[in-house]
Amino acid sequence: MTSQIVYLVGVVAAAWAVTFLLRAFPFLLFAGKNRELPPAVERIAGYISPVIIAGLIVYSYYGLYTAKYFVPATDWAWPVLAGVLTVGLQLLKGNPLASILAGTILYMCLIGLTGCASVPVETLHSSPAKPLIHITNSGIRYRGRTVFPADVHTLLERDGVPKSENLHVLVDEDSLDPHAVWVFTHNYLNRYGYTKVLPSRGGRRGVSTSEWTKEEERLRDIYRRSSRR
Amino acid sequence: MGYTTMGFAAGVLFAVQVEASCAPVWEFFLAALVISGTMSFAIVPAIVSGTSIWGIALLTLGINFRYAFYGFSMLKKWRGIPFVQKWFLIHSLADEIYALDVGCKLKDPLKNRFYCLWNHGFNASYWILGSVTGAIAGSELPIPSEGIEFAMVALFLVIFTDQMKGLLKRHD
Numbered sequence: 001m002t003s004q005i006v007y008l009v010g011v012v013a014a015a016w017a018v019t020f021l022l023r024a025f026p027f028l029l030f031a032g033k034n035r036e037l038p039p040a041v042e043r044i045a046g047y048i049s050p051v052i053i054a055g056l057i058v059y060s061y062y063g064l065y066t067a068k069y070f071v072p073a074t075d076w077a078w079p080v081l082a083g084v085l086t087v088g089l090q091l092l093k094g095n096p097l098a099s100i101l102a103g104t105i106l107y108m109c110l111i112g113l114t115g116c117a118s119v120p121v122e123t124l125h126s127s128p129a130k131p132l133i134h135i136t137n138s139g140i141r142y143r144g145r146t147v148f149p150a151d152v153h154t155l156l157e158r159d160g161v162p163k164s165e166n167l168h169v170l171v172d173e174d175s176l177d178p179h180a181v182w183v184f185t186h187n188y189l190n191r192y193g194y195t196k197v198l199p200s201r202g203g204r205r206g207v208s209t210s211e212w213t214k215e216e217e218r219l220r221d222i223y224r225r226s227s228r229r
Numbered sequence: 230m231g232y233t234t235m236g237f238a239a240g241v242l243f244a245v246q247v248e249a250s251c252a253p254v255w256e257f258f259l260a261a262l263v264i265s266g267t268m269s270f271a272i273v274p275a276i277v278s279g280t281s282i283w284g285i286a287l288l289t290l291g292i293n294f295r296y297a298f299y300g301f302s303m304l305k306k307w308r309g310i311p312f313v314q315k316w317f318l319i320h321s322l323a324d325e326i327y328a329l330d331v332g333c334k335l336k337d338p339l340k341n342r343f344y345c346l347w348n349h350g351f352n353a354s355y356w357i358l359g360s361v362t363g364a365i366a367g368s369e370l371p372i373p374s375e376g377i378e379f380a381m382v383a384l385f386l387v388i389f390t391d392q393m394k395g396l397l398k399r400h401d
Contacts, residue, residue, distance in 0.1 A: 008255055010282040015272060016262035018289035019296065023322045026300030027315075049295040050392040053385055056271065056292065060382045063274055067378070079379070086383045090390045097234055103383040104238075108376035 071147055071155075075111065082107035131168035132161065135181055149184055153192035163193040232325065232352050233359035236260060238380045239269035240363020245377060246273050253364040260360035264323045264353050267292050267388070269360065270381035299327045306330075310342050321349040323356075 064070065064079045086103030090096065133152065134141040140149050147155065161167070167189065171181055185197050243259070244252040259269060271292055275285055299322050307315055322330075329348050335341040 007279075007282075008276070011272065011276055011285050012255070012258050012262060014282045014286040015259070015268060015289045018286050019263050019265055019268065019293045020320060022290070022293050022296040023300060023319050024316075025297045026304060027319060030304055047396075050389060050396065052291050052294060053389045053392065057382065057385045057389060060271075060274075060378075060385060064379065064382060067375075079382070082379055083382065083386055086386045087390050090387045091394075094391075096384075096387045096391075099387050100235075100238075100380055100383040103386070104377065104380040107379035111376035 070111075071145065071151060073148055073151075074146060078107060078110040081110065131170040132156070132159075133167070134170040134172075135184065136172045140184065149188045152188050153194065156194060157192075161194075164196070166196045166198050167194050168198050232266075232355040233362075235266050235384075236269075236356045236359025236361075237363035237366070238377075239266065239273075240360040240365075241367035242270060242273050242363075242377055242380060243360075244364040244367025247276050252368045253361050256364035257357065257361050260357045261353075263289075264321045264326075264356055265293055265296075266324065266356075267384060270384055273381070274378065296322060302331060303327075306338075306341060307345070309338065314342070314346060318345055318349055321353040323352075326352045 061079060061083075065072070065076075082103045085106055086099045089102055090099040093099070132143055134144075139146050140152060141147070142152055142155050156167075169181075169185070189195075189197050240253075240256050240260075243256050247255070259272070263269070263272075268289060271288060272285065275288055280288070300319065303318075303322070307318060310318065326349055329352075330345055333341060333344050333348075335344055
């Protein structure tokens with residue numbers, strides 16, 4: 001707490017000091033003199049700022065692509081799309097505020113549509129009625145969005161789903177290739193500490209709990225035997 | 230108007246991303262001391278990732294380097310302005326404010342001085358007002374925030390687009 005206050009004071013002070021010194025630089029340099037900047041220096045100065053801004057654009061795009069909620073599989077195009085809208089509007093209309101607002105709103109909508117909607121962490125729990133994970137025949141869905149199986153545990157951790165809690169998985173009947181489901185559970189959930197995986201009442205027609213458990217028991221058995229060998 | 234809205238966005242971003250108590254207070258100091266839109270956006274991810282103070286200073290140096298050249302065109306115009314007023318003007322010499330200062334056609338030094346003081350005073354307070362309101366809104370209201378940091382990217386893109394336009398025009 002205290003260290004955070006110290007840190008934030010330092011941050012504000014550093015940003016303020018540097019900014020103020022930069023602004024005061026010409027006045028300090030030419031204090032009392034009546035001079036202009038040599039044209040050569042002025043020309044070079046004109047190029048410094050665009051280079052810095054270009055660097056910042058690259059850096060902040062990197063930030064977007066590595067954001068916590070960002071799932072590359074479905075979101076890869078959104079930053080580019082929103083960027084094109086922003087630049088396009090700026091070229092056409094030249095109103096910075098409108099360009100920024102339009103780009104940001106588009107981006108937030110796109111992320112929100114495909115994204116894991118922002119639900120407060122403490123309200124997010126797995127339940128049979130609202131399973132977090134849904135296995136369909138076209139892939140794994142986490143909170144309604146198609147994700148890479150390998151990303152699921154990261155998303156669970158991000159959302160603060162406790163490992164001690166039952167994790168309900170909805171399995172569509174037509175996707176019940178029991179082996180695939182089991183491999184997913186074992187490789188992508190159990191291995192990362194999410195051991196209490198429970199099947200939820202099925203998607204389209206449903207898989208009964210007993211059926212699923214039986215299948216899992218059988219596969220576990222096979223696995224145990226094969227690993228012993 | 231533009232300053233209030235930009236400040237609002239920066240304030241929301243700050244309050245939503247930085248997990249600090251009294252976010253509006255911090256945002257107030259940040260807005261009042263560092264009157265710089267780009268910086269207010271860029272500093273947020275830096276704080277979140279816990280960048281060192283030297284890192285922050287370096288980031289500021291990079292982003293606000295352009296300010297070092299704004300003063301040169303004001304040297305003559307601001308000659309003879311009393312000390313405190315002059316340093317207030319320097320302190321609040323941000324992008325759009327500077328553009329208005331440069332665009333001012335008043336030849337009379339006294340009139341020009343009052344124009345600049347009004348311009349700086351009002352725009353700076355609009356900026357602070359927007360930032361603090363944004364920070365309050367961001368910390369009190371459940372605003373869906375995922376993706377809001379695109380505002381910063383968009384700001385850079387807009388600045389870059391305008392700079393490119395300017396450079397191309399100069400070469401024509």
